[in-house]
Amino acid sequence: xxxxxxxxxxxxxxxxxxxxxxxxxxxxxxxxxxxxxxxxxxxxxxxxxxxxxxxxxxxxxxxxxxxxxxxxxxxxxxxxxxxxxxxxxxxxxxxxxxxxxxxxxxxxxxxxxxxxxxxxxxxxxxxxxxxxxxxxxxxxxxxxxxxxxxxxxxxxxxxxxxxxxxxxxxxxxxxxxxxxxxxxxxxxxxxxxxxxxxxxxxxxxxxxxxxxxxxxxxxxxxxxxxxxxxxxxxxxxxxxxxxxxxxxxxxxxxxxxxxxxxxxxxxxxxxxxxxxxxxxxxxxxxxxxxxxxxxxxxxxxxxxxxxxxxxxxxxxxxxxxxxxxxxxxxxxxxxxxxxxxxxxxxxxxxxxxxxxxxxxxxxxxxxxxxxxxxxxxxxxxxxxxxxxxxxxxxxxxxxxxxxxxxxxxxxxxxxxxxxxxxxxxxxxxxxxxxxxxxxxxxxxxxxxxxxxxxxxxxxxxxxxxxxxxxxxxxxxxxxxxxxxxxxxxxxxxxxxxxxxxxxxxxxxxxxxxxxxxxxxxxxxxxxxxxxxxxxxxxxxxxxxxxxxxxxxxxxxxxxxxxxxxxxxxxxxxxxxxxxxxxxxxxxxxxxxxxxxxxxxxxxxxxxxxxxxxxxxxxxxxxxxxxxxxxxxxxxxxxxxxxxxxxxxxxxxxxxxxxxxxxxxxxxxxxxxxxxxxxxxxxxxxxxxxxxxxxxxxxxxxxxxxxxxxxxxxxxxxxxxxxx
Numbered sequence: 132x133x134x135x136x137x138x139x140x141x142x143x144x145x146x147x148x149x150x151x152x153x154x155x156x157x158x159x160x161x162x163x164x165x166x167x168x169x170x171x172x173x174x175x176x177x178x179x180x181x182x183x184x185x186x187x188x189x190x191x192x193x194x195x196x197x198x199x200x201x202x203x204x205x206x207x208x209x210x211x212x213x214x215x216x217x218x219x220x221x222x223x224x225x226x227x228x229x230x231x232x233x234x235x236x237x238x239x240x241x242x243x244x245x246x247x248x249x250x251x252x253x254x255x256x257x258x259x260x261x262x263x264x265x266x267x268x269x270x271x272x273x274x275x276x277x278x279x280x281x282x283x284x285x286x287x288x289x290x291x292x293x294x295x296x297x298x299x300x301x302x303x304x305x306x307x308x309x310x311x312x313x314x315x316x317x318x319x320x321x322x323x324x325x326x327x328x329x330x331x332x333x334x335x336x337x338x339x340x341x342x343x344x345x346x347x348x349x350x351x352x353x354x355x356x357x358x359x360x361x362x363x364x365x366x367x368x369x370x371x372x373x374x375x376x377x378x379x380x381x382x383x384x385x386x387x388x389x390x391x392x393x394x395x396x397x398x399x400x401x402x403x404x405x406x407x408x409x410x411x412x413x414x415x416x417x418x419x420x421x422x423x424x425x426x427x428x429x430x431x432x433x434x435x436x437x438x439x440x441x442x443x444x445x446x447x448x449x450x451x452x453x454x455x456x457x458x459x460x461x462x463x464x465x466x467x468x469x470x471x472x473x474x475x476x477x478x479x480x481x482x483x484x485x486x487x488x489x490x491x492x493x494x495x496x497x498x499x500x501x502x503x504x505x506x507x508x509x510x511x512x513x514x515x516x517x518x519x520x521x522x523x524x525x526x527x528x529x530x531x532x533x534x535x536x537x538x539x540x541x542x543x544x545x546x547x548x549x550x551x552x553x554x555x556x557x558x559x560x561x562x563x564x565x566x567x568x569x570x571x572x573x574x575x576x577x578x579x580x581x582x583x584x585x586x587x588x589x590x591x592x593x594x595x596x597x598x599x600x601x602x603x604x605x606x607x608x609x610x611x612x613x614x615x616x617x618x619x620x621x622x623x624x625x626x627x628x629x630x631x632x633x634x635x636x637x638x639x640x641x642x643x644x645x646x647x648x649x650x651x652x653x654x655x656x657x658x659x660x661x662x663x664x665x666x667x668x669x670x671x672x673x674x675x676x677x678x679x680x681x682x683x684x685x686x687x688x689x690x691x692x693x694x695x696x697x698x699x700x701x702x703x704x705x706x707x708x709x710x711x712x713x714x715x716x717x718x719x720x721x722x723x724x725x726x727x728x729x730x731x732x733x734x735x736x737x738x739x740x741x742x743x744x745x746x747x748x749x750x751x752x753x754x755x756x757x758x759x760x761x762x763x764x765x766x767x768x769x770x771x772x773x774x775x776x777x778x779x780x781x782x783x784x785x786x787x788x789x790x791x792x793x794x795x796x797x798x799x800x801x802x803x804x805x806x807x808x809x810x811x812x813x814x815x816x817x818x819x820x821x822x823x824x825x826x827x828x829x830x831x832x833x834x835x836x837x838x839x840x841x842x843x844x845x846x847x848x849x850x851x852x853x854x
Contacts, residue, residue: 139234139267145345147234148269148337149278149327151210152181154285155202155233157224158215159185159193166239166287167215170275171196173284173291180282184209202227211235213275213285218242221271222256229264238270239287243333245272254335261336269342272332274308277315279325280351286330288312299324301433302346304339305358306331314356314430320565321580322572323430326352340367343382347374354433357384357420362411365726372418373598381436382420383591385429386411413748414727419598421591425584432588435577438555439526441597449593450476452524453498454514456505457532460561460582461498464530467586473593482521489513498530506534512545519552526555528585531567535560539567547574559585600757601750604729604796614804615831616661619706622825625801629791631808633822634708641690641703645682650709653677655823656685658693660702664826669696675710682707711823713812714771714780719788720807721751721795729796733758733789735767736810751793758786758793771813780813784820802830 139147154174160167171194174183185193188200199205202212202224208231214224218240228236243254254271261268269276275286279296290312297319305311308330318325327346331339343355344367355375362368375382388408415422419441423429451468453475455461465475478486478495486495491514493501499518505511511529518527534542546558547570558571558578571578579585617625623633635650638659648654658671666672670692673685686705693702716736723729731753734746747764749757762768762782771780788811795803805828812821 139265140341141345142348144235144267144341145349147210147267148276148329148342149283149346150281151235151283153184153207153209153211154179154181155184155186155199155205155209155212156193156215157186157202157212158220159187159198160215161187161190161193163194168194169287169289169292170213170215170285173286174282176294177282177284177296179284182207182209202231208232211237211285213237213239215239215287218253218271222253222260225257225260225266225268229260229266233266235267235269237273237275237285238268238332239273239275240270241272241333243271243335245333254333257335268336269329270332271335272308274311274330274332276330277311277325277328279327286311288330290316297322297324298326300326300351300353301356302326302343302349302352302354303328303356303358304331304343305329306334306339306360307358308332310358314358317427318430321430322569323433334363338364338367340364340369340371344371344374347371347378347380352380354381354436355383356429356433357382357386358429359384359386361388362386362407362414362726365414365724365728369414369418369598369601369728372415372420373601376419376441376598379440381433381441381592383429383432383436384415384420384422385424385426386415386422409746409748410722410724410727410730413730414724414750416594417596417598417750418601419595421588421595423587423591425581425587427580427584428587428591431577431579431584432592434572434575435555435557435588436592437575438577439592441595450474450523450525451589452476452478452518452521452527453530454505454511454518454527455498455500455530455532456503456511456534457530457561458498458500458502460532460559461500461530463582464528464559464585465498467582468589471586471590473586473590476523478518478521479523482517482523485517485521486514489517491517506532506538506541508541508545512548515545515549515556519549519554519556524554526557526589528557528559528589530559530561531564532561535564535567536562539564539570543567543570543576547571547576550574550576557585557589600754602752602797604751613831614828616664617827617829618659618661618704619657619825620659620704621661622806622827623822625803625806625827626808626822626825628801629794629798631788631791631822632819633808633825634711637707639686639705639707641686641705645679645686648707652679652682653710654682655708655710656682656689657706657708657824658689658702659704659706660700662700663697663702669693669700671697708823711812711821713814713821714778715768715813716810717765717768717785717813718746718807718809719792719811720805720809721792721803722805723796723803729793731761731789731793731796733761733765733785735765749793751796753790753793755783755786755790758789759783761789762786768813779816781816781819782813784818785811785813788820802832804828804830 156170158167162168163172185198187198190198212228212233221240243250274288277284279298311328477497483495492504529546531542550556626633653675656673676682676685718734718736720732729751731751732748745766747761773779807826808822
């Protein structure tokens with residue numbers, strides 16, 4: 132069956148996926164303890180109201196329901212089919228579903244792209260089936276979907292053998308099937324319920340972003356929890372996150388991959404310096420997703436995220452006030468906030484005066500420690516009212532000691548009674564206090580079981596950036612075989628097109644005469660070849676050449692080094708530039724990431740760039756204002772920011788250069804996959820910046836398309852064929 136209609140999407144997709152009127156269980160088992168028997172058992176127990184069709188040619192009945200020998204024998208076309216049979220039967224089953232007009236198929240089986248060449252071929256056939264028909268596929272390796280509000284428990288996850296999935300306001304989408312069960316059990320312990328849970332598996336068709344996008348207009352869903360094993364289908368995730376932000380629905384994610392495994396980049400430093408996870412982290416922050424680092428935070432951060440919308444009037448609410456009944460517990464919170472860059476603000480003199488006038492006990496240092504007197508309702512309530520009204524605090528954390536467990540009503544009542552204040556009020560309970568936590572959760576008060584989760588949630592939510600500035604850009608991955616490296620002189624042509632200043636340069640050949648130079652000695656002399664991206668590794672750079680005689684000697688030395696260290700490279704060109712110095716050296720790098728799309732990075736430059744790893748990353752393109760934010764995040768640049776009266780560097784010019792390089796995300800005519808300027812010299816205030824080395828990787832074109840290449844201003848030859 133060839134595709135006859137547009138792909139099912141939006142609310143229609145959400146209905147078929149989460150609210151189907153009929154379900155077929157392909158490969159259903161009569162044994163409820165088996166993987167193939169669980170979905171039938173769960174659907175029956177949850178009183179799913181739609182039609183259930185177990186497909187099992189060997190039985191007349193499955194768990195008390197009439198069994199059907201095949202999909203073709205069904206009295207109607209089911210909306211949603213859950214395929215539970217082995218891997219080698221999946222393609223035929225899905226193909227039959229497509230022929231019948233089934234809207235959604237969920238595939239449990241693994242053995243696709245993760246299992247080598249044979250599995251990759253099977254997955255490619257599934258993708259082709261999706262492309263050619265109207266079918267939508269969830270999986271492979273999906274454990275199913277759950278909608279507690281409608282009784283849809285269409286899953287093989289054994290965790291759902293525990294009855295009564297709690298209903299709530301958050302929607303869970305997970306790469307890992309086991310995590311949807313784990314989150315339900317953890318949610319029960321915290322009084323957290325769910326509006327839906329989906330295991331997306333390998334995302335051969337439906338991705339996390341598209342599934343969540345389809346559910347966005349469901350009024351029962353107020354926010355999203357994502358469990359990500361990797362960053363796949365970044366364009367769909369970006370589209371969803373932007374739409375969720377507009378609707379005021381927070382998105383919180385826990386992503387695996389914080390280890391130090393960097394991106395493997397063959398040429399530039401940018402990929403290795405940023406690292407795959409750093410790019411994913413910047414990507415999520417830029418599109419407004421709060422990335423937490425502790426699993427508990429994934430469940431506990433949502434109420435706080437609701438209190439701090441992305442489009443809040445105060446964009447940087449990072450001043451936290453802390454009030455406590457236990458000094459040790461508060462110290463743990465302060466410590467965890469501090470290592471995440473969150474300021475624990477001491478009460479101002481005016482606030483202390485109000486506390487004293489109210490005759491409140493305790494000490495007001497970095498935190499307000501009420502000691503045991505704070506267990507009294509009137510004491511804690513008055514303290515909270517004063518702190519919440521104080522202008523020096525953007526939010527207040529109440530750290531409660533043993534009274535949270537032994538006197539839960541007394542301990543949390545003042546917090547609940549003050550929670551309607553315009554400023555966020557949070558609670559961190561030092562003991563294990565499930566009753567107090569349940570009371571706070573029921574009241575919608577952000578509450579935490581550990582100082583780590585409390586600080587992690589605050590930092591993740593405050594680190595989000597509004598995605599309203601993100602522009603739509605192409606994110607098409609490019610095969611390594613279609614990437615070509617430009618020489619340094621060719622790279623400067625790209626910089627010229629972007630308006631990024633670079634040092635003047637003269638191209639010489641090893642065999643030619645040395646002409647008068649248009650700039651003064653001393654000079655830097657570098658081999659210039661697209662086959663030698665890192666010139667120092669082959670002895671291809673000589674600095675500080677003082678005169679013409681020494682320049683001639685330098686050329687002979689470079690030729691000798693190439694013969695000795697890179698005999699396979701045919702290079703007859705050198706680049707000569709004046710020796711320049713600046714107040715600081717930085718690296719600015721652009722990369723078209725296959726998942727996150729275009730990114731821009733600013734980092735400490737020079738030979739120590741990868742060692743220092745002092746950098747800032749954003750989705751490209753960025754405005755000059757955003758570029759200034761990036762500058763403020765690079766620690767080494769504080770030395771040229773005018774700190775303590777020292778001379779300033781030209782940071783406005785640096786911001787313009789960062790923004791200009793990021794425009795490559797929109798300049799598809801230049802076909803740039805990666806670009807790196809290292810070092811870019813930051814000169815004194817008002818003097819600008821200047822690039823003294825550049826490397827550009829460009830998408831190659833077929834020889835027949837050469838005539839269609841964009842010719843850059845001032846050059847007779849297209850980029851990539853300059854001689």
